[in-house]
Amino acid sequence: MAADDDKGNAKGQAAPSQTKKLGRRDVLKGLSTVPALGLFGYAWKKQTEYQQSRVEEVAASTQAPADLQVINVALLGAGAQGQVLTDSMLRIPGLRFRAVCDIWTEYNQKRVVNSLKRFKHEPNAYEDYREMLDKEKELDAVIIATPDFWHAPHTIDCLKAGKHVYCEKEMSTTLEGARSMVAAQRETGKLLQIGHQRRSNPRYLHCYNKILQEAKMLGRIVTVYGQWNRGVTPDLGAPDRYLIPDARLKQYGFKDMHQFRNWRWYRGKGGGPIVDLGSHQIDIYGWFLGATPSHVMASGGNLYYDPKTHEWYDTVMAVYDYDTPLGAAKAYYSTQTTNGSQGYFENFMGDQGTLLISESEVNYAGQLYRDPNAPAWDEWVQKGYVSAPKEQETKAKSESGAIADVRESVAPDQHTVPVTLRDPYHQPHLQNFFDAVRGKAKLNCPAEEAYQTAVAVLKVNEAIDAKTPLAFKPDDFKA
Amino acid sequence: MEETNLSRSAMIAITVLRVVVGWHFLFEGIAKLTSSSWSAAGYMRASRGPFAAFFRWIASNSQILDNANLITMYGLTIVGVLLMVGLFTRLASIGGIAFILLFYLCNPPFVGYFYSIPTEGTYLIVNKNLVELCALAVILLTRSGLFAGLDRIVHGLFFGRTRVATPLRV
Amino acid sequence: MPGGGAEIDGGVGIEQPRDLRDVRRLSHEAMATVYEVYTVHADAEYAAQAAQATFDLVDRLERELSRFLPNSDITRINHLAAGESTRVTPSTLECLVIARHMFDLTGGAFDVSIGTGLPTLELDTEDFVVCATTRGVRVDLGGIGKGYAVDLMAELLEEWGVHTSLVHGGFSSVVALEPPPGHDGWPLTLSDPSASSRVLTRLSVCQTALGASGLRKGDHIVDPRTYDPVRGRRAAWVAVPRPTESARDGSSEQQHRAAPAAVTDALTTACMLLSLDEIETLCANSPGLKAWVLEDTQLVHFPALG
Numbered sequence: 001m002a003a004d005d006d007k008g009n010a011k012g013q014a015a016p017s018q019t020k021k022l023g024r025r026d027v028l029k030g031l032s033t034v035p036a037l038g039l040f041g042y043a044w045k046k047q048t049e050y051q052q053s054r055v056e057e058v059a060a061s062t063q064a065p066a067d068l069q070v071i072n073v074a075l076l077g078a079g080a081q082g083q084v085l086t087d088s089m090l091r092i093p094g095l096r097f098r099a100v101c102d103i104w105t106e107y108n109q110k111r112v113v114n115s116l117k118r119f120k121h122e123p124n125a126y127e128d129y130r131e132m133l134d135k136e137k138e139l140d141a142v143i144i145a146t147p148d149f150w151h152a153p154h155t156i157d158c159l160k161a162g163k164h165v166y167c168e169k170e171m172s173t174t175l176e177g178a179r180s181m182v183a184a185q186r187e188t189g190k191l192l193q194i195g196h197q198r199r200s201n202p203r204y205l206h207c208y209n210k211i212l213q214e215a216k217m218l219g220r221i222v223t224v225y226g227q228w229n230r231g232v233t234p235d236l237g238a239p240d241r242y243l244i245p246d247a248r249l250k251q252y253g254f255k256d257m258h259q260f261r262n263w264r265w266y267r268g269k270g271g272g273p274i275v276d277l278g279s280h281q282i283d284i285y286g287w288f289l290g291a292t293p294s295h296v297m298a299s300g301g302n303l304y305y306d307p308k309t310h311e312w313y314d315t316v317m318a319v320y321d322y323d324t325p326l327g328a329a330k331a332y333y334s335t336q337t338t339n340g341s342q343g344y345f346e347n348f349m350g351d352q353g354t355l356l357i358s359e360s361e362v363n364y365a366g367q368l369y370r371d372p373n374a375p376a377w378d379e380w381v382q383k384g385y386v387s388a389p390k391e392q393e394t395k396a397k398s399e400s401g402a403i404a405d406v407r408e409s410v411a412p413d414q415h416t417v418p419v420t421l422r423d424p425y426h427q428p429h430l431q432n433f434f435d436a437v438r439g440k441a442k443l444n445c446p447a448e449e450a451y452q453t454a455v456a457v458l459k460v461n462e463a464i465d466a467k468t469p470l471a472f473k474p475d476d477f478k479a
Numbered sequence: 480m481e482e483t484n485l486s487r488s489a490m491i492a493i494t495v496l497r498v499v500v501g502w503h504f505l506f507e508g509i510a511k512l513t514s515s516s517w518s519a520a521g522y523m524r525a526s527r528g529p530f531a532a533f534f535r536w537i538a539s540n541s542q543i544l545d546n547a548n549l550i551t552m553y554g555l556t557i558v559g560v561l562l563m564v565g566l567f568t569r570l571a572s573i574g575g576i577a578f579i580l581l582f583y584l585c586n587p588p589f590v591g592y593f594y595s596i597p598t599e600g601t602y603l604i605v606n607k608n609l610v611e612l613c614a615l616a617v618i619l620l621t622r623s624g625l626f627a628g629l630d631r632i633v634h635g636l637f638f639g640r641t642r643v644a645t646p647l648r649v
Numbered sequence: 650m651p652g653g654g655a656e657i658d659g660g661v662g663i664e665q666p667r668d669l670r671d672v673r674r675l676s677h678e679a680m681a682t683v684y685e686v687y688t689v690h691a692d693a694e695y696a697a698q699a700a701q702a703t704f705d706l707v708d709r710l711e712r713e714l715s716r717f718l719p720n721s722d723i724t725r726i727n728h729l730a731a732g733e734s735t736r737v738t739p740s741t742l743e744c745l746v747i748a749r750h751m752f753d754l755t756g757g758a759f760d761v762s763i764g765t766g767l768p769t770l771e772l773d774t775e776d777f778v779v780c781a782t783t784r785g786v787r788v789d790l791g792g793i794g795k796g797y798a799v800d801l802m803a804e805l806l807e808e809w810g811v812h813t814s815l816v817h818g819g820f821s822s823v824v825a826l827e828p829p830p831g832h833d834g835w836p837l838t839l840s841d842p843s844a845s846s847r848v849l850t851r852l853s854v855c856q857t858a859l860g861a862s863g864l865r866k867g868d869h870i871v872d873p874r875t876y877d878p879v880r881g882r883r884a885a886w887v888a889v890p891r892p893t894e895s896a897r898d899g900s901s902e903q904q905h906r907a908a909p910a911a912v913t914d915a916l917t918t919a920c921m922l923l924s925l926d927e928i929e930t931l932c933a934n935s936p937g938l939k940a941w942v943l944e945d946t947q948l949v950h951f952p953a954l955g
Contacts, residue, residue, distance in 0.1 A: 022632065022635030022636055023635075026631050026632060026635045027632055027635075029626070029627045029631055030565070030627070030628060030629050030630070030631035030632035030633075030635070031629070031632070032494075032627045032628075033494060033497070033498050033563060033564055033565050033627055033628055034563075034564045034629065036498045036501075036502065036563050036564075037560065037563050037564060040502055040505060040506075040563065044506075044509065048513075051731075054730065054731075055730070055731055055732035055733075056732075087738060090736065090777075091736050115739070118739060118777075119776075119777065120775075120776075233701060234694070234697045234698050234701050235698065236698065236701075237694075237695060237698025237699065237701075237702070238698075239699075239808050239809040239810065240695070240809065240810050241808075241810060361718060361719040361720050362717070362718055362719070365719075420719050420720075421719070421720050422719065422720050422724070422725050422728065423720060423725075424712075424720060425720070
């Protein structure tokens, strides 16, 4: 038989290879599917290589590179905020904790030292920060989380001792204090980062760089609304067995244990909720609007708490005027500590769109609305600057298909900011600080810039007392 | 043996089908062989249907389970290779049909049975296991390996031309 | 849901006989439930401050343990790629270690990963690092987080010297410290979760951790080991004695006794699935452990042995 397939040799002629059992065509056809194995092998190899490289990439990104310069760190202030910062720092590679300094040696200082020891650090414990600066020979940076009225002396002494400093906000309780910190930074040339951690938050950076600066999606921001509401809480106390002796309290500027625990509410020690809470958000106002305020008027009062233990205002409402590059704007800010309705957020309202954002990854994590008359945002959706809009039900169609009911407006499309932070909230800002110490980045909130926020924020308490709008001079913002 | 009267393009199509099904088996087999901890236990424990008790018994008996896992991993791989190169196609097809039948009976999408493992797509009696099983039947019955596969060479070497699928032309 | 279920207050309540008048009750919402501290203390303001400190602690734990927060330790773990690792806080790691221990102890009946592969997570207790060896593990600490929080809250109250108190989270995790004056223990009731007025038994507890698991009518839970829905078992309660303060410092062998409420939290979930014989064995192997299960309408009691 001719060795061919069905349709092959239609002529049916007897080929010379008729008597062969296995012709060339047979062999060819027989081997025709074997290359598929080769293809499989190639595809499999590529797949495993890809998976392997993903695993390596991932492992590499979580390891500190071998040549990472170790930074010797001291924590000055081991209270609630110091502990929050420490939790974040324990997740940053290449740090060695050399010292913890806190006057509450019986409680907070001991707790933080023990907690650091669990992570194989061996920090020395100090009560007096000057002793720490004297004795610690290998110290590169100091993280300051002490009460506001101590920020200036602590920061200046640390800078002058040759250390880089990350200092919690607010810079100081007074403008002079804040100014002297900037002066010390200039004089020593060391780094001074102020703890407005939203300046390094990836979502906020995305909004600033992409949505506002590049795409200008909001158009001209004309009004801003921000708030921080908190419910009623009892004063902070301390376990009976760990009270600090009066002498030590007075040595460090506290009249009693209650003032030590609740310094934020006392004049001369802190600035009350408008500084504790408002400072963060008013900093964002200036950053996003690209301007410093020209006026502020404010009203506030001690409406609820005992004025003997709460010297500052528990309720504050302030209105700022800004001359932004695109035109005039007004920004409202309010804070209260008697009700937590809606929590905290900032709402930037422009003629072409709205940005509702907060630091929280859960509530108000970043919603954008396009004004119906604004140009389409398709380009920005494509580029990934914002998510595709969530489908909104249009009430414009009536069932009979008649003309849209003009009494109801179509709900604007809601876009979200497609950036998620998986680390604790303060980690990016601390990472930025340490990157700058290593010469690999610029500070996102250097003291000179933070000074502008301090000026804007500290004026509010003044404006409440003055009961009249107060004006800023442009020079006020230059340290 | 009768000859099959399929057109050339039909046979090419069936060859492609054979290679594709073979690729699938080979991938499933190799994936299980190279994964660090694959076991059929989970699938079997979730068994529903008339044979549920049998599968759960296998899953609970570690000796038998180990053997079942080995047979499955190597069996799928071997069936895959054989189908792809078209060697011992009938045996491979029968083996493949046997495997799929077991998978199908372990979790058949019969009406009324609670299906605990989420599957892609919704199925009623016919699911992709059944489709693949039928594909193997076609491969088996059309003896695709003889047309374009190593079987053709094997037959040529050992059995001569009497059983090749060709139309008789005199 | 394998290993879990629609839980209400688990049928635990606190009786308020007339002479508990001096008991102050402070509440705080967190982790989608209400945490409360019941306390008797001479200085009411001091006690309120102590309670507030425990509520701040719960908030911190929620930030670390909640799978609903995008930047919590647990959410980060749930998003790890194969081979990727992440550092977590000591609390998170301790919770995971307890969860893993309970998984082993109950033969997989208690599984915080609901069948997605808890054993594939490598827990480094020296470095506080969690490494995912495969993708796809999803951890939900709902069945143990409240108990863990309540344990830490109780320890904090002791640190403040507020010993006469009881702490609970949604009444499904309870720790009783010292009883109110004139009582041997805090008066608790165990009730039918679908008919809470029907009291099944009364307890008087002190220095005890109690966990509760209950189902509303019509709800089912699925056994993660067999995928069978569980029928008949409607509630389970487990109680273990709280170790004394010295036993809790540093002893790492008996880890499960260092966090008794976390353990009871896990055990009650497991007891919804274990057979009566298995529960009996569990009680025999764990000195001081007591359990109750509600089978349809019958309350079965497993008294403490040894």
